[in-house]
Amino acid sequence: MLPDGTIEGFVGGVCATDTVRAQGLRLLELRRAARTTLLRITPEAGEPHEEEGLIAVGQALGYQIETGPGVAADAGAVLVASHGVGEKPVLRDALAKGVPYIGLIAGRKRGTAVLARVEGGERVRVPAGLDIGARTPGEVAVSGYAEIISLR
Structure with a gap:
């Protein structure tokens, strides 16, 4: 952290x-x-994560939502929001099954680093979603679904 507010390195999201x-x-x-200072960043109690936002918004849109490590053979779209936990196998599975839309909800730097280790990763949209200035998990979910709808 520099006195002008510039951050050198990766922090992990907006x-x-x-x-x-x-x-x-x-x-x-x-x-x-x-002095050393530990800054612990956690969601506020009751605040939904991106995975929960995706589920709630997807259900509100009437989509069939499936969670877990496997991808259905007939999936029309896959949005991955796992904060780096288990995302590569899901992306590889979606790519192997030829899913028409695959998106990774991640910052550009982290997403690019992840996709560099996934064969066929150039087909994955990262950051997933339309740039609507989303900040909250619900807004991020709306952004992702809006991109899916726009490409359909």
């Missing part, structure tokens, strides 16, 4: 980046830069 920047600037202001 929400986390904003929090790290704000806390880093606060610590620099207080001249505590020489």
Whole structure:
């Protein structure tokens, strides 16, 4: 973290980046830069994650939603929102089954790094979704489904 708010390295998403920047600037202001500070970023109690947002919005749209490591042979679209946990096998499975739309909900840097290790990864949309300025899990889900609908 630099005094002008520039962050060098990867933080892990817009929400986390904003929090790290704000806390880093606060610590620099207080001249505590020489001390170690642990910043733990967790969702607020009751706040849904992207996976839950995808399920709720998908169900509201009337889509058949399936979760888990496998991809149905007749899947029309796959949106992966796993924060780096088990996403490569799902992406590989979707690619092998020729799913028409495959999206990875991740930042551009992390998504590019993941897809570099997935054969055929150039077919995966990352970051998934239309750029609508989404911030909350529900908004991210709407963005992803909006892209699927627009391409259908």
